[in-house]
Amino acid sequence: MDLTSEARKVRQLIGYVPQVGTLQAESVVGEELVFQGRLFGMSRASAEHRGREVLALMGAEEFWGRRAGRLSGGERRKVDIAMGMMNQPDIAFLDEPTVGLDPDARQEMWAMIRNMREKWGTTVVITTHYLDEAEDLADDILMMEGGRLIAHDSTQRLKERFAVDEVFVHLDATDVAETAWSHSGVDGVLSAEYSGTDAGMLLSLRISDGERTLPAVLEVLHRRGQIPMRISVRRGGLQDAFFSLTGKDLLA
Secondary structure, eight states: OOTTTTHHHHHHHEEEEOSSOOOOTTOBHHHHHHHHHHHTTOOHHHHHHHHHHHHHHTTOGGGTTSBGGGSOHHHHHHHHHHHHTTTOOSEEEEESTTTTOOHHHHHHHHHHHHHHHHHHOOEEEEEOSOHHHHHHHOSEEEEEETTEEEEEEEHHHHHHHHOEEEEEEEEOGGGOSOOOOOOTTOTTEEEEEEEEETTEEEEEEEEESHHHHHHHHHHHHHHTTOOEEEEEEEOOOHHHHHHHHHSOOTTO
16 A cells, blocks of 8 residues: 555554553553554554553553543553554554563563454554564564664574573583683584683583574583583574674663
């Protein structure tokens, strides 16, 4: 569809939830949802039915008669999304839907977004600065910097290309005869360093594709007579992809 000449048709197919909500403190939730539905041509009865349906999906049926000013930030965000879904859109645009929410509220929001996709088959487009959120929810990722598209791929392929796992292998010092790591036969080891600790030796590794590489690393240690006492892993993710592509740490 042409966005200029067929704007009304386009608007019927999309839902939009801005980063900053539009509810006034004195607004009654149910009345706002009905009004939103009426703007899309629904009868009052249909709009009320739809409004109660979307609130139920958000786990927020009890909000119907409340004023927005009596809701928490997370609760108001649920209502914002309910308003954006009143026309049961094919595509929903959510602008930073979890900004300012606490961890529990973020998890609830993620669950609601998954429910929208599963129950209504809605395609959900999210803008977010939280890469853990993108990694958890998204099938397809577009990374941008300074208004410029720098990467577009599936979440899985971006992780396969760029993610770096950090592995920390704690060894008994008496088992360590040499402290030079041999990369022989182990593809995917990007760096390795031994260091002493109070409990023995620590082998710190940066590896790509940890699920494939780590077993080969353990096999090398076994051949060298180095038996791990403990192993800890920090899995890489989209943060590594962003840093590799921009040279910047998004969390810095």
